[in-house]
Amino acid sequence: MRQAQTTLTIETRGIALYDFTHDVARAVTASGIATGLATLFCRHTSASLLIQENADATVQVDLLAYFARVAPEDEHLYTHRLEGRDDMPAHLRAALTQSHLAIPIGNRHLLLGTWQGIYLFEHRRMPHSREVVVHVIGE
Amino acid sequence: MRQAQTTLTIETRGIALYDFTHDVARAVTASGIATGLATLFCRHTSASLLIQENADATVQVDLLAYFARVAPEDEHLYTHRLEGRDDMPAHLRAALTQSHLAIPIGNRHLLLGTWQGIYLFEHRRMPHSREVVVHVIGE
Amino acid sequence: MRQAQTTLTIETRGIALYDFTHDVARAVTASGIATGLATLFCRHTSASLLIQENADATVQVDLLAYFARVAPEDEHLYTHRLEGRDDMPAHLRAALTQSHLAIPIGNRHLLLGTWQGIYLFEHRRMPHSREVVVHVIGE
Numbered sequence: 001m002r003q004a005q006t007t008l009t010i011e012t013r014g015i016a017l018y019d020f021t022h023d024v025a026r027a028v029t030a031s032g033i034a035t036g037l038a039t040l041f042c043r044h045t046s047a048s049l050l051i052q053e054n055a056d057a058t059v060q061v062d063l064l065a066y067f068a069r070v071a072p073e074d075e076h077l078y079t080h081r082l083e084g085r086d087d088m089p090a091h092l093r094a095a096l097t098q099s100h101l102a103i104p105i106g107n108r109h110l111l112l113g114t115w116q117g118i119y120l121f122e123h124r125r126m127p128h129s130r131e132v133v134v135h136v137i138g139e
Numbered sequence: 140m141r142q143a144q145t146t147l148t149i150e151t152r153g154i155a156l157y158d159f160t161h162d163v164a165r166a167v168t169a170s171g172i173a174t175g176l177a178t179l180f181c182r183h184t185s186a187s188l189l190i191q192e193n194a195d196a197t198v199q200v201d202l203l204a205y206f207a208r209v210a211p212e213d214e215h216l217y218t219h220r221l222e223g224r225d226d227m228p229a230h231l232r233a234a235l236t237q238s239h240l241a242i243p244i245g246n247r248h249l250l251l252g253t254w255q256g257i258y259l260f261e262h263r264r265m266p267h268s269r270e271v272v273v274h275v276i277g278e
Numbered sequence: 279m280r281q282a283q284t285t286l287t288i289e290t291r292g293i294a295l296y297d298f299t300h301d302v303a304r305a306v307t308a309s310g311i312a313t314g315l316a317t318l319f320c321r322h323t324s325a326s327l328l329i330q331e332n333a334d335a336t337v338q339v340d341l342l343a344y345f346a347r348v349a350p351e352d353e354h355l356y357t358h359r360l361e362g363r364d365d366m367p368a369h370l371r372a373a374l375t376q377s378h379l380a381i382p383i384g385n386r387h388l389l390l391g392t393w394q395g396i397y398l399f400e401h402r403r404m405p406h407s408r409e410v411v412v413h414v415i416g417e
Contacts, residue, residue: 001140001276001279003416005313005382035144037178037274039315039380043391045331051238053184053230058219062227063234066216070209070348077344080336088340091331095341099329099394100380102178102239104144104274111272113182116238133389135315135382137276137279137415138142140279140415174283176317176413190377192323192369197358201366202373205355209348241317241378243283243413250411252321255377276415277281 003137004031010130012122015068015086017050017060020132021118024103025110027134034108036138041100043131046090046123048097054117067093067123090123097121105138142276143170149269151261154207154225156189156199159271160257163242164249166273173247175277180239182270185229185262187236193256206232206262229262236260244277281415282309288408290400293346293364295328295338298410299396302381303388305412312386314416319378321409324368324401326375332395345371345401368401375399383416 008023028038042049053059071092075081078088101118104111112118120130147162167177181188192198210231214220217227240257243250251257259269286301306316320327331337349370353359356366379396382389390396398408 001142003279003314005384036142037276039382041380041382041389043389043394045329045391045393050234051184052234056219056221058217058221059227059230062217062219063230066210066231071344078336078340080334080340082334082336088337091337091341092344095328095330096235096374098237098376102180102241102380104178104180104272106144106272111180111182113184113270115184116182131391133382133384137315140281175281176415189373190323191373195358195360197356197360198366198369201356201358202369205349205370235374237376241319241380243317243319243411245283245411250319250321252323252409254323255321 001139005135008132008134010120012128012130014125015122017119017121019117019119024118024134028105028110028136031136033105033136033138036105036136037102038105038110039100039102039135041133045094046087047130048094048099048121049101050097050119050121051101051116052119053115055115086125093123140278144274147271147273149259151267151269153264154261156258156260158256158258163257163273167244167249167275170275172244172275172277175244175275176241177244177249178239178241178274180272184233185226186269187233187238187260188240189236189258189260190240190255191258192254194254225264232262279417283413286410286412288398290406290408292403293400295397295399297395297397302396302412306383306388306414309414311383311414311416314383314414315380316383316388317378317380317413319411323372324365325408326372326377326399327379328375328397328399329379329394330397331393333393364403371401
């Protein structure tokens with residue numbers, strides 16, 4: 001049994017879902033681990049992780065619109081306003097999604113379903129450098 | 140240290156919570172691992188995983204009604220409509236819950252609390268065959 | 279490769295976020311594991327786990343107000359009322375957040391981002407003793 005750990009950096013340019021499935025797959029391949037578990041951890045509280053459909057782009061349009069609706073940018077709703085109009089909604093959208101994901105590995109591949117992609121969900125409007133730690137364990 | 144991996148198939152018949160705690164417990168027993176970690180991964184984006192109360196059935200009634208309310212079937216809200224009225228709400232409800240769960244193992248048992256059950260949350264109306272990968276690691 | 283497991287008890291006094299980052303850090307140090315993965319599991323369905331900003335206290339004020347708004351205490355909305363007005367909203371808020379968290383370990387430390395704290399999110403009004411299992415694996 002052994003493990004490997006690496007940190008991915010994802011450059012974001014505003015509120016969107018950033019597909020980084022291939023970066024995770026590459027880290028799994030590099031680890032040489034055939035059977036095991038990959039865990040991804042987002043080191044931020046205004047960005048998060050999400051597994052979603054990678055086939056039809058309208059799903060992402062609707063997802064973004066949905067989170068904009070359920071955790072809106074509306075200064076009247078929040079006391080935390082110092083870091084910008086989009087900061088408190090960012091924390092709420094992060095709380096509603098995931099800080100981390102775990103995906104089993106089999107035959108040297110992530111055991112994702114056919115339509116599953118791995119996304120960084122950026123919740124802030126300005127460009128950011130986001131770090132995701134990838135931990136792989138197995139044999 | 141060793142690991143075991145298996146895939147469970149859960150047949151669903153519409154929007155509901157499907158308790159599969161016993162299937163996971165059986166996979167843990169079969170692994171022979173006494174102390175460790177079980178990770179469950181749902182290979183779909185319109186079904187998800189949830190740990191919830193297993194005692195009072197009204198909790199599930201209210202949970203289903205709640206998710207139907209916060210991510211409603213309403214074609215006016217979504218651009219993604221090709222796969223059916225219930226598809227986009229399914230993706231949203233999956234985004235609000237979990238793609239995976241991890242539960243520690245002690246004394247050869249899942250260390251669930253007294254009232255915790257493990258559920259597959261089916262978000263689609265039609266019957267589906269859902270796959271959940273169970274990864275167990277420990278000794 | 280080895281593992282360590284311990285159970286933390288967190289005493290709560292009403293609906294709030296309880297920072298227990300230091301308890302988790304102590305468990306990681308006690309394990310002697312330098313590189314690996316820490317998994318936290320909450321053994322309850324009316325309390326949950328959350329990674330959130332630890333810098334500005336107004337974030338927590340807004341988070342609590344938000345969850346009180348999206349999953350309100352309103353008896354007309356729920357059929358599950360036997361265990362108190364705050365019980366069904368507690369299950370919903372737990373469903374919207376996490377039962378478990380996983381955080382990689384590097385150089386004997388949790389690889390949290392600068393502004394990330396680990397919180398138990400208590401959803402009930404009365405005092406409770408909450409158990410969180412900490413599983414650490416690595417070398």
